[in-house]
Amino acid sequence: MTTQQSNDTEQQAEKLRELFADAPEPVRTALENAIPDMQTRGSAPPLESAGRIGKRQGKVSELTMIAPVAPDATKRLRTLLEMLGGNFDGAEKVGTVHDMRFVFLDNDTKLLFATAYDGDWDDYISDFATKIPDLMDIVFSAIQGWPGIRDPSIKDFLVKYQIPADAWYVANPDLTVVETRRLQRVGKALDEFLDKIG
Amino acid sequence: MSLLGRSGGGPRRSAVGVELDDIQATVLRYRPEPYYGTHVMLHVDEAAAGRELLRRLAPYIDSAADWWQAGNAWTAVAISYPGLVSLGVPEDSLESFPETFRQGMAARSDALGDTGPNDPKRWDAPFGTGQIHIQLSIFSDDRAKWHRAMETARQQYQGLSGTAVLTIQDFGAQPGDRNPLGYKDLIGQPAIEGSGVEPLPGQGRPIKAGEFILGYPGEAGVPLLMPQPEVLGRNGTFVGVRKYQSRVGAFNRFLQANGQTEQERELLAAKLVGRWRSGAPLTLAPGQDDPGLGQDPQRNDDFTYAEDTHGRRVPFGAHMRRMNPRDTALAQLADVNLHRIIRRSTTYGVPYDAAALTEHDDESPHGIYFIFLGARAMDTIEFLQREWINNGNFMTLGDERDPVIGLQDEAGIFTIPEEPVRRRIHGLETFNVLRGGEYLFMPSLSALNWLAELSG
Numbered sequence A: 001m002t003t004q005q006s007n008d009t010e011q012q013a014e015k016l017r018e019l020f021a022d023a024p025e026p027v028r029t030a031l032e033n034a035i036p037d038m039q040t041r042g043s044a045p046p047l048e049s050a051g052r053i054g055k056r057q058g059k060v061s062e063l064t065m066i067a068p069v070a071p072d073a074t075k076r077l078r079t080l081l082e083m084l085g086g087n088f089d090g091a092e093k094v095g096t097v098h099d100m101r102f103v104f105l106d107n108d109t110k111l112l113f114a115t116a117y118d119g120d121w122d123d124y125i126s127d128f129a130t131k132i133p134d135l136m137d138i139v140f141s142a143i144q145g146w147p148g149i150r151d152p153s154i155k156d157f158l159v160k161y162q163i164p165a166d167a168w169y170v171a172n173p174d175l176t177v178v179e180t181r182r183l184q185r186v187g188k189a190l191d192e193f194l195d196k197i198g
Numbered sequence B: 001m002s003l004l005g006r007s008g009g010g011p012r013r014s015a016v017g018v019e020l021d022d023i024q025a026t027v028l029r030y031r032p033e034p035y036y037g038t039h040v041m042l043h044v045d046e047a048a049a050g051r052e053l054l055r056r057l058a059p060y061i062d063s064a065a066d067w068w069q070a071g072n073a074w075t076a077v078a079i080s081y082p083g084l085v086s087l088g089v090p091e092d093s094l095e096s097f098p099e100t101f102r103q104g105m106a107a108r109s110d111a112l113g114d115t116g117p118n119d120p121k122r123w124d125a126p127f128g129t130g131q132i133h134i135q136l137s138i139f140s141d142d143r144a145k146w147h148r149a150m151e152t153a154r155q156q157y158q159g160l161s162g163t164a165v166l167t168i169q170d171f172g173a174q175p176g177d178r179n180p181l182g183y184k185d186l187i188g189q190p191a192i193e194g195s196g197v198e199p200l201p202g203q204g205r206p207i208k209a210g211e212f213i214l215g216y217p218g219e220a221g222v223p224l225l226m227p228q229p230e231v232l233g234r235n236g237t238f239v240g241v242r243k244y245q246s247r248v249g250a251f252n253r254f255l256q257a258n259g260q261t262e263q264e265r266e267l268l269a270a271k272l273v274g275r276w277r278s279g280a281p282l283t284l285a286p287g288q289d290d291p292g293l294g295q296d297p298q299r300n301d302d303f304t305y306a307e308d309t310h311g312r313r314v315p316f317g318a319h320m321r322r323m324n325p326r327d328t329a330l331a332q333l334a335d336v337n338l339h340r341i342i343r344r345s346t347t348y349g350v351p352y353d354a355a356a357l358t359e360h361d362d363e364s365p366h367g368i369y370f371i372f373l374g375a376r377a378m379d380t381i382e383f384l385q386r387e388w389i390n391n392g393n394f395m396t397l398g399d400e401r402d403p404v405i406g407l408q409d410e411a412g413i414f415t416i417p418e419e420p421v422r423r424r425i426h427g428l429e430t431f432n433v434l435r436g437g438e439y440l441f442m443p444s445l446s447a448l449n450w451l452a453e454l455s456g
């Protein structure tokens, strides 16, 4: 570590101590225990932007949306999601979606939608509008005022409810869904080959 | 002269569903063969002078009526966002243009991946400075007609105080109409619904007019958002210009390094694009070139990739297969009909020379003014740059980039599927370097008059 860097980490440690000064005693002890480790690891590369809104780590981006639910829509969507039981054929086809979660908040008046996906947020919205419009409309019409996926202002509508993450961890930031599938195929083929010669 | 289906006589007509006499000719009219022309970049200092210029030019801007017949040279006009501002377009109207257009291509460099050697900081003046307000383009199939049309245009802008000429770039006049890397180009174009002409064989189903011309339903069934008032937006479209410098020496050195014989080098050149230099597609002529096929508009685009699912004819990473995957099974859901562009590119500078091998040849001025049109041209080029050009994920090619226009780092790779194992070629360089670019709006003829008559 250069002198400059060690000065920086020392400053950061001081800043944390100040911030945690009012925290309960066990928390302050925990912080002191953690500081040496944080200092040796240095700072992580900053999160990039996923285009218009949201954060990106390597090739993976995050999207979190909290939107008001349309009247009576909770029951519809909840039943639909239960029936699907986590089986999202559409997401499978899209080929960029790592995960998706739907959570109803505040007495079922709000919907939280969160996903990790590859690439830029709005690159494929118009493709969804022509390739999987029904699926999109069935699910997202639960949001109050949903204009329909084909509406030309749909991107602006979605942006209104998106909240960029402050922090976010990705284990394999360079592995896209497509690449993961490819590596699985390659791994399987390699095992079969080794089985034959072994 | 007919511009389409030459070997089969005139083009087969079909119903017209758009206002051809209000749309500029260039939107629908193909670049002629042979072709000659000039791009003139102009600056407007005073709104009144800019409007006077448009008023003078308007009678000479051609409409798309009978676009499939090109008897004469034609002139097109397009205006940048700073251009609209300097013409005094009212604020609420300016605000109705898409945000990406208002920012301009240089400011969108992050979204476009225009970094390193392609960074706007390195562009040729006056690109990216906000000075380019109006682009005039003259196209012709004949040298004398080109000169006459150019003279007419010059009489309108020459010495008009309050406006200034920034650059004049002649283009075309290339032997065999080849592009700077020696290929026949502008073969694959989208068919447009309601344009009045039947698709050429292999062109695919006509795409909804609203994807290319503002004011009509697009592929999703509804019109895209359009600049306001309606008279300004309707029948107009957006244009992207990207000026490339072709590093011909680097390209030839790459072919030399990876091909022992002339035949191997030509096959490699064909694999990079998906067509032989003659235009003959590898899908139809996999083993050797067929110049007659390359020349024939009834046959040279008449293919799909249904018989080439492993990419053994046209590699998945080939420029043509990336830019229009047709029926290729993609790893990511995409609607290939949404990312098509009308291309009107023009080659400038010294013609391609297979013997040019030096670094000096990389810098001698020759390249392409890549010109594309579409109702969502800004979205389309940003999509293409991010997803299909500087990325390989959609074809399960990892970090591989487009071999012709990709921005390569030291590790540039091109995969050629072969039996029994694929061949991977390393050491791909950036063969076409970006030296300028602008987003422009190509107004309808009535919008042109509306702009010319603005007051205040």
Ligand code: HEM
Pocket: B179, B180, B181, B183, B184, B185, B186, B187, B188, B189, B242, B244, B273, B275, B279, B319, B320, B321, B323, B324, B341, B368, B370, B381, B384, B404, B405, B432
């Ligand atoms: C700057 C250097 C470029 C060169 C040398 C080049 C060369 C070529 C060639 C030889 C072809 C095959 C013939 C044809 O169909 O036209 C082609 C096709 C095509 N290129 Fe390029 N190109 C360049 C830039 C671009 C750019 C910047 C884009 C888009 C952003 C692009 C998009 C396309 C498309 C859409 C096709 C037609 C594919 C099809 O319909 O099958 N090209 N190009």
